[in-house]
Amino acid sequence: MSTLHTVNKSPYERNAMTSCLGHVSAGDLVLLIEDGVLAARKGGSFAQALNAAKGACKIYVLAPDLAARGIGAGDVLEGVETVDYGGFVDLAASATRVCAWL
């Protein structure tokens, strides 16, 4: 049993990602999409929180949304995997359920 959590808002705007990371279980998947990708920026204020969460769950970020915001692959936190929309579909299929942190 694992859950795919999607976070679509910037952590600088809302506390959705912080709430999400506070509720994930071991083995869960977290996918940052839309403005949520801003959390995955290397050197950002939320890098530490994501690094701490990486032990228990896997963190992914949607590549087209990174590109749309001018964040290159080299600017993404280490250990955070980038996926495209097809990868998003695969993650949703591999988890047993999907929870959107709206």
Next chain:
Amino acid sequence: MRFAIQINEGPYTHQASDTAYQFAKAALEKGHEIFRVFFYHDGVNNGTRYTVPPQDDRNLQKLWSELAEAHKLDLVVCIAAAQRRGILDANEAKRQGKDGDNIAPGFRISGLGQLIEAGIQADRLIVFGD
């Protein structure tokens, strides 16, 4: 795998409908099934055919209608949310005494039961919203 999609946001609020569309397209390309797309809250605004964005802008209503046509998708607009926002089909327009309808091709108006059924019938229900 059988997916169901719920969209709670209009086409020009943030990005939810865009993301949902790209997700649906990718899922279909991978051979998955989309059981239903349910448009709820401001999401019903995706379903008016009177949308006329500038030519160099994406037209989400048209994209959804075309995807529905190509893959026989069931695009359902929540009736209570639609009535509040002036989204009407011919029957509703007549019933409410309005002079026209605006539902886009491929969309239909129905109730919340359709969302519940989608949640039961699909393997995964994915929500996109604000």
